[in-house]
Amino acid sequence: MKHNLLKSFAVCLIGTLAVSMSASPVATSKWSNRPVVKREHKELLTKDTNRHLWRYNSAGVQSLPSVNRLAAPAVQAEESEWQTVVEEDFSLFTAGSEAEPDMTNILSSEGYILYDYVHTYGWTAVSVYQAGGCAYVVGDGISMLMTPVLDLSGDNGHFKITFSYRTSSESTSVYVMWGSGSSLIDGRKATATTTWKTGTIETDGGVENMAIQFYADADIFLDDIKVEQMGVVEPVEPVEPTLDAPSALAASDITSTGFVANWEVTSGATGYLLDVYYYENNEPQYLLKDEAVAATSYAVTGAQEGKVYYYTVRATDGTLVSEPSNEVLAKAASTSIGSVTALPATEVSDAGFRANWTAAENAAFYELTTLSLYTVPASGTFTHDNETFDRVTEGTESSPVYGAIQGALNDYTEYADWYAITPVMANGKIGLKNYYMIMGYYSMLYTPIYFVESNTASTVTISMDVKRVDCSAATEVGVCLVNAATEEAGEWQFQTLTDAEMTLSFEFEPTESYYLAIGFDDPSNADYGSTGIVFLDRVTVEQANLSAGDQVIRVYAYDMPYNETYCVETSNKRDTEQFSYYVMAVTNGESEYLYSDPSNEIVVGTTGSVDAVTTDSSRMYGADGELCVETDAAGVVEVYDAAGICVARQAVAEGTTGIALPAGFYVVRLGGSVAKVLVK
Numbered sequence: 001m002k003h004n005l006l007k008s009f010a011v012c013l014i015g016t017l018a019v020s021m022s023a024s025p026v027a028t029s030k031w032s033n034r035p036v037v038k039r040e041h042k043e044l045l046t047k048d049t050n051r052h053l054w055r056y057n058s059a060g061v062q063s064l065p066s067v068n069r070l071a072a073p074a075v076q077a078e079e080s081e082w083q084t085v086v087e088e089d090f091s092l093f094t095a096g097s098e099a100e101p102d103m104t105n106i107l108s109s110e111g112y113i114l115y116d117y118v119h120t121y122g123w124t125a126v127s128v129y130q131a132g133g134c135a136y137v138v139g140d141g142i143s144m145l146m147t148p149v150l151d152l153s154g155d156n157g158h159f160k161i162t163f164s165y166r167t168s169s170e171s172t173s174v175y176v177m178w179g180s181g182s183s184l185i186d187g188r189k190a191t192a193t194t195t196w197k198t199g200t201i202e203t204d205g206g207v208e209n210m211a212i213q214f215y216a217d218a219d220i221f222l223d224d225i226k227v228e229q230m231g232v233v234e235p236v237e238p239v240e241p242t243l244d245a246p247s248a249l250a251a252s253d254i255t256s257t258g259f260v261a262n263w264e265v266t267s268g269a270t271g272y273l274l275d276v277y278y279y280e281n282n283e284p285q286y287l288l289k290d291e292a293v294a295a296t297s298y299a300v301t302g303a304q305e306g307k308v309y310y311y312t313v314r315a316t317d318g319t320l321v322s323e324p325s326n327e328v329l330a331k332a333a334s335t336s337i338g339s340v341t342a343l344p345a346t347e348v349s350d351a352g353f354r355a356n357w358t359a360a361e362n363a364a365f366y367e368l369t370t371l372s373l374y375t376v377p378a379s380g381t382f383t384h385d386n387e388t389f390d391r392v393t394e395g396t397e398s399s400p401v402y403g404a405i406q407g408a409l410n411d412y413t414e415y416a417d418w419y420a421i422t423p424v425m426a427n428g429k430i431g432l433k434n435y436y437m438i439m440g441y442y443s444m445l446y447t448p449i450y451f452v453e454s455n456t457a458s459t460v461t462i463s464m465d466v467k468r469v470d471c472s473a474a475t476e477v478g479v480c481l482v483n484a485a486t487e488e489a490g491e492w493q494f495q496t497l498t499d500a501e502m503t504l505s506f507e508f509e510p511t512e513s514y515y516l517a518i519g520f521d522d523p524s525n526a527d528y529g530s531t532g533i534v535f536l537d538r539v540t541v542e543q544a545n546l547s548a549g550d551q552v553i554r555v556y557a558y559d560m561p562y563n564e565t566y567c568v569e570t571s572n573k574r575d576t577e578q579f580s581y582y583v584m585a586v587t588n589g590e591s592e593y594l595y596s597d598p599s600n601e602i603v604v605g606t607t608g609s610v611d612a613v614t615t616d617s618s619r620m621y622g623a624d625g626e627l628c629v630e631t632d633a634a635g636v637v638e639v640y641d642a643a644g645i646c647v648a649r650q651a652v653a654e655g656t657t658g659i660a661l662p663a664g665f666y667v668v669r670l671g672g673s674v675a676k677v678l679v680k
Contacts, residue, residue: 031478031492031519062188082160082228086147086236089224090134092117097132098168098221105267106130108244114268115241122148122236134164134223137215139172144215145222149399151234152206158230161201161212164223167192172218176201180210181398182470182531192220209398243268243315243322251311251330258301259330261311265296266322269315275324276300278307279562300330308364308562333590334362340585342599352569353579353604360585360596365562367584367595372556373665375576375641379548382457384450384541387413392425397469397535400424400431405441410558414572417448417555429467429537432520434529443529444519447541449484451513453663454550457543462516463505464539468497471532472524479518481508489517497534510543549641551664578665579604603665603676620668622679626658627668638669 096102106117111124127143129136137143152159165174170193177187185205190197206229214222246269249262261274274291277284287303293313303309308331312324338361347354355368376382391412395401402424403409409418412430422443424431432443447462460481468475475497482489493506508516520534546552556579559566570579580603585596618631629637629652637659639648647666648659661679668677 031480031521063190081230083230083233085150085152085159085227085229085233086120087226088118088120088123090222092119093130093133093135095130095132096136098134098136101129101131101136103129108242108267112242116268120148120236121241124148131221134221137220137222139216139218139220144213146214147212147225147227148236149209149211150206150227150236151208152210152227152229153208154206154233155230157204157206159203159206160228161203161226162198162228163214163225164196164198165190165192165214165216165220166194166196167216167218167220168194169218170194172216172220174199174214174216174220176212176214178205178210178212180207182533183398185210192216196221196223198224209396241320243317243320245323246272246313246315246325248311248313248325248328251328253299254330254332256305257303258299259303259309260297260299261313261328261330262297263313263325266315268317269322270294270317271315272296273314273316273321274298274311275313276303276309276311276330278304278309282561282563282566284310329364329588331364331588334587334594335589337362337585337587337594337596339596340366340583340599342581342583342602344602345581345604347567348605350573351571352567354565354567355581355583355602356565357583357599359564362587362594363585363596364587365560366564366566367586368557368559368561368566368568368581369555369583370557370559370568370579370581371601372552372554373578373580374552374554374574375578376454376546376548376550376552377576379456379546381542381544382546382550382552384543384552384554385415385447385539387415387418387539389413389428389430389537389539392428392430395424395426397426397429397431397467397533400426400433400533405436408558415448415554415556416558419446420444424533426535429535431469431533431535432518433533434520434522434525437529442519444517445536445539446518447516447539448554449513449515450541450543451484451553452510452543452546452550453512453553454546456545456547457510457550458545459543460508460510460514460516461505461542461544462508462518462540463503463542464518465501465503465537466497467501467535467537468522469500469533469535471497471520471522471534473498474524475520475522475532475534477504477518477520477534479506479516481510481514481516483511484513484515485511516541618670618673620670620673620675620677622666622677623658624680625663626660627666627677627679628656628658629668629670630656631670635671640667640669641665 095104106114106129107125108114111126113123113125115121124146125144127138127140128145135145137145161176172192174190174192175187177184179185186203188201190199212227244266246266247264249264251259251261253260261276272293274288274293275286276288277286287309288300291298310327310329312327314324315322340360341358343356343358345353345355389412403420406421409420410416420430422433422436422441424433430445432445434443462479466477476494477497478492478494480489480492490508495504522532525532557568559568580601582601583599587594618629621628627639631652632654634653636649636651638646639659639661641647641664648661650659663679666677666679668675
């Protein structure tokens with residue numbers, strides 16, 4: 001028997017929308033430590049800004065002969081044929097000295113050396129600093145200097161690297177490693193002493209989209225790095241210089257008419273542009289716009305009492321302007337949050353509707369959840385999802401874009417409620433990468449939750465196109481079906497990626513509400529997941545043997561309005577599809593956000609919610625297996641299913657009348673009253 005939609009499916013969503021990073025309780029297979037519970041942690045997870053930068057493995061590389069650094073290198077035969085691909089003399093590293101390097105950060109949050117310090121923007125680094133005309137690379141075990149992305153595929157991949165180096169210790173090994181993406185191509189090592197030396201590497205194996213790394217076992221200094229090829233060379237792919245967006249901090253000294261906005265220093269910035277605003281009809285109304293500030297705080301005055309203000313800040317160096325910071329709520333912490341009542345939708349059409357609700361006391365903003373109720377029009381196999389990730393438009397397989405450590409993928413999918421842990425993006429694909437596995441964070445992809453009301457539905461099949469990159473042929477992809485109501489996971493199923501590209505399919509016996517969890521493991525991986533990605537595309541979820549008239553419920557959209565109304569777009573609405581929504585109010589507490597209970601649920605296109613509907617002379621509500629009508633006067637009740645077909649028409653007398661109906665949603669008309677009622 002189907003549960004009340006709000007109190008079952010929607011509450012189930014609220015209870016399972018976060019991904020637990022701890023071991024999952026229920027799975028009984030070898031992957032019992034994989035997280036299967038979809039949850040959204042409210043605490044802030046610290047982001048490792050250089051997590052996409054790692055050293056290539058230098059084990060077993062050949063030693064490189066070197067000579068003392070020369071003021072003018074000897075001219076080699078056919079020297080004129082060599083063409084410079086990229087060159088850096090670090091003459092812009094003016095601060096500090098070899099005796100006392102300047103330890104001021106010169107890196108962006110993504111690891112790029114700021115454009116003021118290099119002649120070709122695109123060099124990246126970890127723990128690299130200025131040392132009076134050369135680069136100081138800290139010997140901390142993770143530091144390194146890396147060239148911009150290069151195309152060295154010309155001249156059959158033949159190229160030359162020249163560089164100067166020394167150490168402040170007695171002796172250490174210096175490594176020069178080159179690769180494409182996370183794949184090592186080759187490398188060399190040399191012995192550094194306290195005397196400057198020049199190393200030259202002439203080798204083959206150059207490809208498109210590669211980079212060269214320099215690092216050592218101890219502190220080193222690097223200078224005069226040059227990469228050359230013979231013949232016509234491909235220019236370095238330009239990287240536009242940027243400023244990091246500031247990190248906005250909590251407001252302080254909050255009063256009814258003002259507050260102090262705060263933010264952190266941004267490397268390379270000479271000033272900041274501050275925006276302060278409140279929302280009206282979900283559009284910002286500015287108190288301050290592009291207010292120039294030299295410091296990292298600003299006293300805001302003139303705020304209107306009763307308005308909830310926010311602020312963002314951008315960094316500038318006089319030429320470049322960063323993206324906005326995170327948005328900060330400038331409101332004193334609350335100890336409670338009021339309730340919210342959803343109101344009937346307005347402006348309803350096939351293209352969308354306007355959701356409405358009452359204001360909640362202390363609310364700073366709202367979470368609006370739109371649900372889809374789809375009546376299956378024909379018996380057979382039903383496709384829940386065919387997700388192609390076409391909205392992923394950035395990144396490549398060799399240089400993917402890193403997503404949040406965990407979070408929703410709503411910006412990348414056709415329908416809401418896809419979720420992932422440590423995903424990476426590559427133009428049309430979602431990748432899984434276990435780069436946090438040492439901390440117990442295994443990379444996972446979760447489908448939306450599907451609630452299926454059917455007496456005949458059977459096997460759930462999930463299929464996907466899979467490509468492994470920098471993974472061994474022993475890599476396994478695992479999938480399990482999770483009961484969304486109980487959070488219990490079934491047995492994991494596994495398939496081995498014997499080929500680099502495969503189409504996989506898994507079958508499961510369903511529960512009434514469920515989702516699927518997807519992960520991978522490479523038993524040959526020895527670097528704690530720093531390399532190795534499994535890309536997924538065309539993830540299709542189907543369910544066999546649904547009957548015409550069965551109903552499928554899922555999340556259609558999540559939105560975060562600031563005011564008490566919001567326009568929801570439904571441009572991809574299908575025939576026989578209906579929408580409903582509910583709202584939660586949110587505010588800032590002393591240490592975490594406070595959430596109200598979910599509101600009543602409103603069915604779009606009707607005058608009421610799925611709860612009991614009462615008028616001056618009648619009351620209509622659903623019960624187990626029947627529609628109940630209480631009325632003060634005799635009349636005729638008409639009942640329509642989700643497809644608009646009249647399934648019952650019955651005269652009712654004064655008092656209470658029960659009309660037997662299968663479980664489901666119905667539009668009920670009695671006299672001049674029309675309501676949506678759920679029969680359990």
